Amino acid sequence: MPRQPFAVIPEGSITSTPGFRAAGVACGLKPTGAPDLALVYSPTPCTAAAMFTTNAFQAAPVLYDRETLAAHPRDMHGVVVNSGCANACTGDRGLQDARATAARAGEALGVPGAQMAVMSTGVIGAYLPMDKIHAGIALAVEALGEGVDAGHAAARAIMTTDTRPKEVAVRVAAPGGEYTVAGMAKGAGMIAPNMATLLSVLTTDAPLDPAPAQAALREAVEAGFNLITVDGDTSTNDTALLLANGRASSERITSADGPAYRAFCDALTYVVVELAKGLVRDGEGASHFLSVRVSGARSREEAKRVAMSVANSPLVKTAVYGRDANWGRVACAAGYSGVAIDPSGVAIWLGDILVYREGEPQGMDEARAAALLAGTDVAVRIDLGAGSEDVTVWTCDLTHAYVDVNAHYRS
Amino acid sequence: MPRQPFAVIPEGSITSTPGFRAAGVACGLKPTGAPDLALVYSPTPCTAAAMFTTNAFQAAPVLYDRETLAAHPRDMHGVVVNSGCANACTGDRGLQDARATAARAGEALGVPGAQMAVMSTGVIGAYLPMDKIHAGIALAVEALGEGVDAGHAAARAIMTTDTRPKEVAVRVAAPGGEYTVAGMAKGAGMIAPNMATLLSVLTTDAPLDPAPAQAALREAVEAGFNLITVDGDTSTNDTALLLANGRASSERITSADGPAYRAFCDALTYVVVELAKGLVRDGEGASHFLSVRVSGARSREEAKRVAMSVANSPLVKTAVYGRDANWGRVACAAGYSGVAIDPSGVAIWLGDILVYREGEPQGMDEARAAALLAGTDVAVRIDLGAGSEDVTVWTCDLTHAYVDVNAHYRS
Numbered sequence: 001m002p003r004q005p006f007a008v009i010p011e012g013s014i015t016s017t018p019g020f021r022a023a024g025v026a027c028g029l030k031p032t033g034a035p036d037l038a039l040v041y042s043p044t045p046c047t048a049a050a051m052f053t054t055n056a057f058q059a060a061p062v063l064y065d066r067e068t069l070a071a072h073p074r075d076m077h078g079v080v081v082n083s084g085c086a087n088a089c090t091g092d093r094g095l096q097d098a099r100a101t102a103a104r105a106g107e108a109l110g111v112p113g114a115q116m117a118v119m120s121t122g123v124i125g126a127y128l129p130m131d132k133i134h135a136g137i138a139l140a141v142e143a144l145g146e147g148v149d150a151g152h153a154a155a156r157a158i159m160t161t162d163t164r165p166k167e168v169a170v171r172v173a174a175p176g177g178e179y180t181v182a183g184m185a186k187g188a189g190m191i192a193p194n195m196a197t198l199l200s201v202l203t204t205d206a207p208l209d210p211a212p213a214q215a216a217l218r219e220a221v222e223a224g225f226n227l228i229t230v231d232g233d234t235s236t237n238d239t240a241l242l243l244a245n246g247r248a249s250s251e252r253i254t255s256a257d258g259p260a261y262r263a264f265c266d267a268l269t270y271v272v273v274e275l276a277k278g279l280v281r282d283g284e285g286a287s288h289f290l291s292v293r294v295s296g297a298r299s300r301e302e303a304k305r306v307a308m309s310v311a312n313s314p315l316v317k318t319a320v321y322g323r324d325a326n327w328g329r330v331a332c333a334a335g336y337s338g339v340a341i342d343p344s345g346v347a348i349w350l351g352d353i354l355v356y357r358e359g360e361p362q363g364m365d366e367a368r369a370a371a372l373l374a375g376t377d378v379a380v381r382i383d384l385g386a387g388s389e390d391v392t393v394w395t396c397d398l399t400h401a402y403v404d405v406n407a408h409y410r411s
Numbered sequence: 412m413p414r415q416p417f418a419v420i421p422e423g424s425i426t427s428t429p430g431f432r433a434a435g436v437a438c439g440l441k442p443t444g445a446p447d448l449a450l451v452y453s454p455t456p457c458t459a460a461a462m463f464t465t466n467a468f469q470a471a472p473v474l475y476d477r478e479t480l481a482a483h484p485r486d487m488h489g490v491v492v493n494s495g496c497a498n499a500c501t502g503d504r505g506l507q508d509a510r511a512t513a514a515r516a517g518e519a520l521g522v523p524g525a526q527m528a529v530m531s532t533g534v535i536g537a538y539l540p541m542d543k544i545h546a547g548i549a550l551a552v553e554a555l556g557e558g559v560d561a562g563h564a565a566a567r568a569i570m571t572t573d574t575r576p577k578e579v580a581v582r583v584a585a586p587g588g589e590y591t592v593a594g595m596a597k598g599a600g601m602i603a604p605n606m607a608t609l610l611s612v613l614t615t616d617a618p619l620d621p622a623p624a625q626a627a628l629r630e631a632v633e634a635g636f637n638l639i640t641v642d643g644d645t646s647t648n649d650t651a652l653l654l655a656n657g658r659a660s661s662e663r664i665t666s667a668d669g670p671a672y673r674a675f676c677d678a679l680t681y682v683v684v685e686l687a688k689g690l691v692r693d694g695e696g697a698s699h700f701l702s703v704r705v706s707g708a709r710s711r712e713e714a715k716r717v718a719m720s721v722a723n724s725p726l727v728k729t730a731v732y733g734r735d736a737n738w739g740r741v742a743c744a745a746g747y748s749g750v751a752i753d754p755s756g757v758a759i760w761l762g763d764i765l766v767y768r769e770g771e772p773q774g775m776d777e778a779r780a781a782a783l784l785a786g787t788d789v790a791v792r793i794d795l796g797a798g799s800e801d802v803t804v805w806t807c808d809l810t811h812a813y814v815d816v817n818a819h820y821r822s
Binding site for chain 1 (some may be wrong): 453465466467468469497499500501502503504514534535536537538641643644645646647723724725726727729730732733735737738739740742743744746747748750751752753754755766769770771809810811813814815817818819
């Protein structure tokens with residue numbers, strides 16, 4: 001079955017999707033005065049789907065969103081996102097604050113508060129300053145816009161240690177009419193998503209039922225956010241939220257199969273994978289983008305486990321930072337992944353240089369390896385010689401700047 | 412049953428144990444000219460026990476030692492240890508080189524080569540320069556000494572990025588006569604032992620059969636080396652070797668129970684735990700020694716899993732380095748450990764400061780927390796409120812100096 005095409009919208013944002021409004025404002029949560037509150041709003045009720053962190057300490061906004069999305073899978077109106085405070089490890093008061101945030105936004109927008117989601121990111125273990133949140137919501141409602149710049153403003157307001165916004169939008173030509181899939185995401189540290197990522201809001205005007213929406217989001221997250229890592233730390237707040245206002249004239253997608261579903265899923269996956277790669281490229285202190293491909297695995301799960309073991313190894317990451325082609329650390333990290341590996345069947349490449357095969361080093365040309373590591377994008381491949389499954393994960397290097405950013409995060 | 416006492420021998424070394432000789436020499440494996448080959452020798456045949464890395468890429472010396480110790484559990488004569496080259500990922504040629512090292516040492520000492528063990532540490536994926544190894548063995552045999560300084564020289568020769576040797580010795584008053592338990596260890600990075608640690612040689616003159624020797628070593632390693640981590644990277648070469656020459660007049664220990672076994676096990680455990688803590692204090696770039704205690708766990712395994720998750724979190728480690736009392740990162744790392752945790756039952760302390768309980772932050776006094784983090788030793792405790800198991804693991808912080816050391820390790 002041929003797949004339907006989609007086209008990337010240059011400089012797109014979440015408001016590239018017709019019918020969505022957004023704003024990003026500063027309300028004093030960040031001591032720098034940078035924007036720290038984003039609002040995304042659809043007057044048309046939306047089908048919603050979400051994926052959340054698997055961390056046992058689920059932040060208050062995660063607990064609130066689970067509850068409200070379960071009650072309103074077809075009539076959500078948007079989301080309030082704040083940066084600067086994660087509202088995590090904050091107990092009952094934190095949950096009340098999340099609920100009050102949604103209620104205040106609903107009130108200001110003239111929709112039920114229970115049909116607004118919330119997300120938070122920032123310091124764990126501090127309460128939300130609700131006076132600032134309320135003031136921010138008032139400002140944001142006033143600033144709501146439909147143009148592409150409104151989405152850009154929202155994408156900036158959700159940043160923490162990110163150095164740039166992450167936004168992707170595509171247009172899909174579907175039978176009956178075109179639709180848009182767009183997304184923004186933030187997150188530069190505490191990135192090792194498991195079932196979801198840090199914060200991401202995805203918008204579409206494709207007509208979509210809740211079940212295929214959730215199925216497509218799961219598929220896209222598994223192919224994107226769940227294949228990246230910055231530091232192996234899975235956050236308490238990870239949330240990916242898909243809002244579908246159904247305003248396009250294309251065929252309604254009512255189940256998780258068939259060509260219309262597949263086309264939507266492909267477009268959503270593209271958006272999520274590009275956002276995920278953008279997160280890694282902007283990983284805290286990153287100077288290299290490292291892709292780790294594991295092929296020849298018995299299962300996809302084993303391939304991912306080996307790839308993540310390599311991608312999370314501080315020794316692999318510091319070697320890439322230092323442009324040191326120390327491939328023995330790649331073998332070592334694969335070896336302690338917990339997956340049963342027969343070294344005599346393994347081959348390892350740095351870029352296109354075969355460095356290890358059949359249990360022996362292959363006499364790597366140091367000059368070629370140095371040239372390869374002088375670039376910003378580095379590819380490592382490990383073939384396990386045990387099967388046919390193949391997974392690629394993306395990560396960044398571990399640098400002095402990562403230590404800088406994280407040694408004094410709260411101050 | 413009262414336990415027998417033991418006394419720490421100040422400035423002890425592996426040659427504090429009667430009947431053991433040692434040497435540490437330079438043979439050109441390290442470009443700096445620092446000592447890089449150690450020899451430990453007992454003219455009396457030794458009962459031997461060992462634990463090895465669980466990494467799938469087992470280094471050649473590990474493969475060789477497994478084989479030779481299985482064949483000679485009661486008549487080993489010593490070990491050759493080189494630093495500067497790990498002889499890992501080196502296939503058949505690496506295994507032949509390990510065997511040739513032992514054979515040459517045996518020849519020079521007048522004992523069968525198959526009764527000598529070997530250990531290697533350094534760069535992975537390079538072959539041993541055998542001409543240098545042979546020259547080093549000749550030098551080391553000539554330099555063999557029985558005094559405590561001979562052990563100190565050996566402890567220096569096995570160092571890589573270590574900044575100081577790690578040595579511990581104790582004397583045990585046993586019925587029938589006293590005996591000594593002594594050990595040395597190296598390792599500053601690629602430290603996350605699993606069933607064993609980086610290189611450690613332990614000597615004793617206690618009369619001991621192979622089965623209780625192995626049981627005691629396993630117990631000591633589980634209580635010591637297996638509870639530390641520097642960077643979560645489990646090496647290809649981890650080896651802990653116990654050599655017991657049986658020259659003391661104390662009661663022979665023939666099984667893994669009874670007071671004589673227990674006394675030996677306590678002394679060996681003390682030596683291994685102190686060496687393990689010494690490894691962490693000298694972790695690559697370390698500026699803080701961090702102990703992570705998890706109490707109230709359903710099982711020891713779950714307690715260790717949560718503690719290791721916290722101890723390996725780059726975000727926890729950089730916060731400790733930056734003296735930032737960012738305890739939310741401790742909760743976060745506990746939460747993604749994979750252990751089922753009910754946050755409402757959890758309490759967290761930084762030193763003696765209760766920072767989180769019953770789902771809520773406890774209003775930490777920042778000045779007290781800052782004073783606590785200004786010291787070099789920091790203790791974190793997490794009570795899971797789910798059971799009665801209790802484990803403490805030890806680690807160090809993640810610093811700019813760790814990145815320095817590892818960005819250009821091979822150069």
